[in-house]
Amino acid sequence: MIILERVCKWLPWRRAQRTDELSNELRTHLDMAIADRVARGESPESASANARRGFGNVGLATELARDQWGSVDAWIETHVARNLLHAARRLRRAPVFTITSVLTLTIGIGACALMMSVVSTILLKRLPYGQPDRLEMIWGYYPGANLGVRERADAPSHAHRSDDGPPERVASSPE
Amino acid sequence: MPNEPVTSRLELLQGTLDFIVLQALRWGPCHGYGLVQLIRSHTGNVLQVETGSLYPALQRLLRQGAVSTEWGTSDNDRRVRMYRLTANGRRRLAAEQSRWEKLSQAIAGLMIPPAPADA
Numbered sequence: 001m002i003i004l005e006r007v008c009k010w011l012p013w014r015r016a017q018r019t020d021e022l023s024n025e026l027r028t029h030l031d032m033a034i035a036d037r038v039a040r041g042e043s044p045e046s047a048s049a050n051a052r053r054g055f056g057n058v059g060l061a062t063e064l065a066r067d068q069w070g071s072v073d074a075w076i077e078t079h080v081a082r083n084l085l086h087a088a089r090r091l092r093r094a095p096v097f098t099i100t101s102v103l104t105l106t107i108g109i110g111a112c113a114l115m116m117s118v119v120s121t122i123l124l125k126r127l128p129y130g131q132p133d134r135l136e137m138i139w140g141y142y143p144g145a146n147l148g149v150r151e152r153a154d155a156p157s158h159a160h161r162s163d164d165g166p167p168e169r170v171a172s173s174p175e
Numbered sequence: 176m177p178n179e180p181v182t183s184r185l186e187l188l189q190g191t192l193d194f195i196v197l198q199a200l201r202w203g204p205c206h207g208y209g210l211v212q213l214i215r216s217h218t219g220n221v222l223q224v225e226t227g228s229l230y231p232a233l234q235r236l237l238r239q240g241a242v243s244t245e246w247g248t249s250d251n252d253r254r255v256r257m258y259r260l261t262a263n264g265r266r267r268l269a270a271e272q273s274r275w276e277k278l279s280q281a282i283a284g285l286m287i288p289p290a291p292a293d294a
Contacts, residue, residue, distance in 0.1 A: 025256050032208040061227040068234035
């Protein structure tokens with residue numbers, strides 16, 4: 001909001017500065033023309049009058065030159081910045097609507113991001129082992145063993161099936 | 176479009192002025208007043224560029240990147256804006272130069288007096 005207001009103030013200021021530079025430039029031009037005429041022997045008064053006549057309308061010349069600026073900043077000023085500022089003001093005037101919309105968007109985007117990260121980790125990404133398609137899960141179950149042992153025995157352990165030799169144990173749940 | 180002829184005529188005039196200004200800047204960096212003097216003296220006082228057209232042309236060339244500016248001081252210690260031809264401007268000048276040469280040759284061809292029918 002504050003940044004937007006600054007941009008809206010800064011753009012016309014920048015334009016005014018450029019206009020200032022331009023009219024300074026044109027005034028210098030006129031001064032040089034007068035000086036040249038005086039140097040050629042005209043009286044200062046007639047030099048000034050003649051130079052002004054030759055120069056034409058200073059304001060109009062400035063205006064015409066300014067028209068060439070392509071007015072990108074003028075366009076941003078009138079269309080983008082002003083509309084954004086207007087939208088921001090409207091939102092501030094209706095705080096309940098603003099808060100509801102912001103919350104809806106926040107929760108919606110958050111839920112989507114969460115869902116996507118779960119799906120990506122579980123379903124889409126490869127397991128962080130070499131040859132994950134050859135991974136087996138082995139369950140041990142010992143009937144009659146006491147509870148403490150059974151809990152340990154039920155813990156899944158992952159093993160790698162290799163073509164020759166015994167299976168290789170790569171990871172297991174904490175013991 | 177009803178005003179199309181006017182627009183194209185304006186574009187032709189603008190193109191001519193831009194070309195003249197770029198040509199004048201070949202002599203080195205120059206300020207606006209200097210450009211008017213230079214163009215007048217190099218065309219034998221024939222071409223008098225109006226300020227109301229020159230400064231728009233300069234702003235247009237600036238925007239197109241054909242010239243660059245910096246603030247400097249003139250011979251008699253005035254703070255002036257100096258215009259300088261950029262590499263882009265030189266390329267454009269080279270391209271337009273051949274176009275203008277073709278055009279002026281074409282017009283010169285038209286201006287040859289017709290041979291008398293029965294000499």
